[in-house]
Every structure is written in C-alpha cells, then in structure tokens.
Amino acid sequence: MYSNARQYCDDLFQRVVARNANEPEFHQAVREVLDSLAVVLERHPEYIEEGIVERLVEPERQIIFRVPWVDDSGRVQVNRGFRVQFNSAIGPYKGGLRFHPSVNVGIIKFLGFEQIFKNSLTGLPIGGGKGGSDFDPKGKSDGEVMRFCQSFMAELYRHIGQDIDVPAGDIGVGAREIGYMYGQYKRLTGACEAGVLTGKGLIYGGSLVRKQATGYGLVYFTEEMMNDHGDSLRGKTVLVSGSGNVSIYTTEKAMELGAKIVAMSDSNGYVYDAGGIDLDIVKQLKEVERKRISEYVKHRPAAEYHPGWTGIWNVPCDVALPCATQNEIDAQSAQTLVKNGCRVVAEGANMPTSLEGTEIFLQGGVLFGPAKAANAGGVATSALEMSQNSMRLSWTFEEVDEKLRRIMKNIYVASSQAAVEYGRRDNLVLGANVAGFKKVAEAMMAQGVV
Ligand code: NDP
Numbered sequence: 001m002y003s004n005a006r007q008y009c010d011d012l013f014q015r016v017v018a019r020n021a022n023e024p025e026f027h028q029a030v031r032e033v034l035d036s037l038a039v040v041l042e043r044h045p046e047y048i049e050e051g052i053v054e055r056l057v058e059p060e061r062q063i064i065f066r067v068p069w070v071d072d073s074g075r076v077q078v079n080r081g082f083r084v085q086f087n088s089a090i091g092p093y094k095g096g097l098r099f100h101p102s103v104n105v106g107i108i109k110f111l112g113f114e115q116i117f118k119n120s121l122t123g124l125p126i127g128g129g130k131g132g133s134d135f136d137p138k139g140k141s142d143g144e145v146m147r148f149c150q151s152f153m154a155e156l157y158r159h160i161g162q163d164i165d166v167p168a169g170d171i172g173v174g175a176r177e178i179g180y181m182y183g184q185y186k187r188l189t190g191a192c193e194a195g196v197l198t199g200k201g202l203i204y205g206g207s208l209v210r211k212q213a214t215g216y217g218l219v220y221f222t223e224e225m226m227n228d229h230g231d232s233l234r235g236k237t238v239l240v241s242g243s244g245n246v247s248i249y250t251t252e253k254a255m256e257l258g259a260k261i262v263a264m265s266d267s268n269g270y271v272y273d274a275g276g277i278d279l280d281i282v283k284q285l286k287e288v289e290r291k292r293i294s295e296y297v298k299h300r301p302a303a304e305y306h307p308g309w310t311g312i313w314n315v316p317c318d319v320a321l322p323c324a325t326q327n328e329i330d331a332q333s334a335q336t337l338v339k340n341g342c343r344v345v346a347e348g349a350n351m352p353t354s355l356e357g358t359e360i361f362l363q364g365g366v367l368f369g370p371a372k373a374a375n376a377g378g379v380a381t382s383a384l385e386m387s388q389n390s391m392r393l394s395w396t397f398e399e400v401d402e403k404l405r406r407i408m409k410n411i412y413v414a415s416s417q418a419a420v421e422y423g424r425r426d427n428l429v430l431g432a433n434v435a436g437f438k439k440v441a442e443a444m445m446a447q448g449v450v
Pocket residue numbers: 100169170171172173214241242243244245246247265266267268309323324325326348349350375376378379
C-alpha cells in the first residue's frame with residue numbers, strides 16, 4: 001500500500017492536518033513524533049498493519065463543556081472546559097489541567113498526545129490525557145477561583161476516577177485550584193477517593209516532592225545527560241524562563257548543584273541578575289504575593305528588568321532551561337543561543353522549542369533534552385502520589401526524591417539507548433519518542449483493535 005514507512009507517516013500527517021483543522025500546536029506535536037517513528041515502522045510493519053499510529057493520533061474521547069460561574073460583582077461568566085482522554089493502553093489517563101486564556105482544543109490535544117509518550121517513559125502504568133479551560137486565574141479573587149473550580153468539577157467529575165482518569169496541575173493550576181476541585185469532587189461523590197487528583201495538599205493525601213518534582217526531575221535529567229558527556233552543571237551560567245512552579249524548583253535544584261541562574265521571566269518580561277538570581281525573592285513574589293517578575297528589581301537594585309519575555313534568550317549562557325510555555329524558543333532564538341555559546345538545552349515546559357529551533361540545536365551539536373523525557377518527573381511523582389493513596393501510606397521526602405532521581409536516570413538511559421539502537425546517537429528527540437512509543441504500541445497490539 002505504501003512504498004515505505006516515511007511515505008506512510010507523511011500521508012498520515014496530511015490526514016491528521018485535514019481532520020483537525022486550525023490546531024497548529026497539535027499538528028506540530030504529531031509531526032515531531034511521526035518524523036521519529038518512520039525508522040521504527042520500517043522494522044515493525046505490523047504496527048502499520050494494525051493501524052497502531054492511526055489509532056494513536058485519534059483521542060479515545062474528547063469532552064468539551066460549559067463552565068458557568070458568578071464573579072464578585074454578581075455577573076455570570078461562562079468559560080469552556082476540556083478533557084481529552086487520549087490513550088489508556090498502559091493505564092488510566094493521566095495529565096494536568098491548564099487554566100489560561102489561550103487554552104483551546106488544539107492546545108489540550110497537543111499536550112494530551114505528548115503525555116502518552118511521556119507517561120510511558122516513566123515506566124509507570126499511566127495512560128495519556130490532558131484538560132483545562134480558557135479561564136484566567138490571574139487577577140481573580142480566591143472566591144472567584146473557588147466558584148470557577150467548583151463549577152468546572154461539577155461536570156468533570158462524571159468523567160474521572162482513580163482507575164479511569166486522574167488530573168493534576170499545569171499552567172494556572174496549583175495547590176489552591178487542586179484543593180477546591182478535590183473538595184467539590186468529594187462533595188459530589190460522597191467519597192474520599194484521594195487517588196482521583198494529584199498535586200493535593202500534604203495533609204489530605206498529597207505527596208512530598210510533588211511540588212518540586214518537575215523542576216527537580218528536569219535538573220536530574222540535565223545533570224545525567226551532561227555527566228554522560230563528561231560535564232556537569234557545576235559552575236555553569238544558566239537561563240530559566242518562566243517563574244512558575246517548574247521554573248522555581250528547576251532554579252532551586254540547579255543552584256544546589258552549583259549552577260548560577262542569571263535570568264528568569266514571566267509573560268511580561270525578564271530579569272537579569274549578573275550576581276545570580278535570589279530565589280527567595282522570586283518565591284515571595286510568585287508563590288505568596290502573586291505579583292509580576294518586574295518587581296524583583298525593587299528588591300535587587302543591581303538587577304535589570306527587560307520588557308518582552310522572549311528576550312531572555314539573548315542573554316549569553318552555557319545552559320538554557322525553557323520552563324514557561326510552548327514555542328517560546330523559535331528558530332531565531334535558537335540561533336542566538338547557539339551563537340552565544342549555549343551547549344545544553346533541556347525542556348521543562350511542554351514543547352517550548354519550535355520544530356525549526358529543535359533542528360538548529362541538533363545540527364549545532366547542542367545536548368538537547370526534549371520535554372517528553374526531561375519534564376516527566378512531575379507526572380512520575382504524581383503516579384507515586386497515586387501509589388501512596390492506594391496504600392494509604394506516606395513516604396518520606398528522601399524516599400520520594402530517590403525514586404524520582406532513579407526514574408529520571410532510567411528515562412535518560414532508555415532514550416539514549418533507543419537513539420543508539422536506531423543509529424542516531426545523542427538524538428534524544430528520536431530516542432524519547434521511540435522508547436515511549438514502543439511500550440504503548442506493544443500494549444495496543446496485545447489488547448486488539450479497541
Ligand atoms: P505556572 O502557571 O506555575 O507558570 C507558568 C510560567 O510561565 C509563569 O511564569 C508564566 O508567566 C510564564 N509564561 C510566559 N508566557 C506564558 C504564556 N504565553 N502562557 C503561559 N505562561 C506563560 O505553570 P507551570 O510551571 O506548572 O508550567 C510551566 C510549563 O511546564 C508548561 O508548559 C507546563 O505544561 C509544563 N509542565 C508542568 C508540569 C507541572 O508539574 N506543573 C509538569 C510537566 C510540564 P505569567 O505568570 O506572566 O503568566
């Protein structure tokens with residue numbers, strides 16, 4: 001039917017674009033995976049015969065719903081809620097909820113699609129899903145956020161469960177939002193089903209290290225990748241974009257390992273602090289006061305604030321860790337980073353580098369850790385939270401941290417071995433896609449056409 005696997009992938013990609021119009025982020029995520037999979041399909045024609053990839057690019061279920069709520073002035077507001085249950089071949093759907101005005105079905109689909117491979121790479125039994133809303137928590141009172149979360153859960157609760165689908169946080173969804181949603185789920189179902197959501201507070205079923213896990217995991221992965229090439233983070237100058245959950249704990253762990261973080265950002269601009277970012281100030285501004293990063297310079301007059309958040313990539317560095325959002329590094333930023341001597345890039349955010357930017361890093365000999373592998377520590381620790389909930393036990397910080405460290409090492413090893421197996425040494429984009437895919441594909445083969 002197809003003269004070769006490459007032609008099959010190209011044809012499938014055209015069908016995905018035609019069938020999912022106006023979803024550029026989803027197309028981008030599928031394109032990257034299909035580019036990696038052609039070599040696997042050449043060796044495994046049975047995956048083509050069984051329609052494995054055709055089934056993988058089609059979500060098992062997509063739910064879109066109305067979320068009405070009343071703001072502080074008594075006006076009715078209406079947002080849109082999403083949950084995309086992408087693939088459950090290896091376990092219950094698992095993936096975060098994003099609350100941000102830019103959220104639409106294409107963004108949730110790109111995130112859910114990536115989640116399938118990421119979750120597989122963790123080695124834990126979790127399928128892929130993602131959800132969220134175009135609600136903007138910024139500038140809303142706690143009461144407004146609570147009413148929104150309750151209304152959101154009033155519909156979502158029908159579709160989730162500890163053995164069905166287990167949401168967590170993402171952009172705009174932290175401990176506060178998870179708490180309100182868990183409270184509403186408990187009220188609606190009348191059961192303390194702790195394993196239905198992860199990222200919960202420690203006193204009602206949360207796990208130690210979950211808050212830090214994506215950032216710490218990213219740094220463990222980066223250190224592993226650098227060690228494998230005879231290098232380490234010690235003494236390196238590092239850029240960390242964003243100043244949210246992932247960025248803060250990436251910065252914390254990288255500093256612990258001896259790196260100097262000189263810049264961080266938010267969606268308005270970035271701060272440059274030649275002496276090294278003072279993380280206590282960032283935590284106070286972002287975690288406690290919910291303020292803008294521009295306020296940082298009031299506390300550190302020697303630091304500089306620059307409006308325009310992608311300007312951060314013009315700052316010379318050894319290592320860049322994008323931790324804000326998708327497509328924050330385009331071809332031009334990638335070129336600038338390489339020109340300024342950046343040798344290592346590892347993605348804390350999901351798909352922060354455009355396809356062109358990724359190619360520039362790979363061609364330029366930059367050690368590149370793709371998101372699916374490098375930021376999998378968050379979801380891995382969420383799965384550890386589910387395990388503790390099932391056992392009704394709590395592990396210590398050290399126990400969870402050690403498991404996270406081991407998982408990140410295993411992900412690096414699995415991705416780099418897959419890259420070698422398919423003749424593309426050090427291409428971890430290919431390695432992570434292939435290693436994540438093969439396990440899901442085998443499970444789908446075993447379970448028949450469902
Ligand atoms: P947060 O909401 O805590 O922080 C997001 C940060 O990115 C903020 O500083 C935000 O600035 C900044 N930002 C800049 N531009 C944008 C933009 N256009 N849209 C949204 N945010 C922007 O989110 P997280 O730290 O949880 O998530 C960051 C990234 O990491 C996302 O890509 C997410 O999918 C990914 N990720 C998160 C995991 C987790 O465990 N939380 C797990 C794996 C991946 P501002 O405050 O101005 O909006």
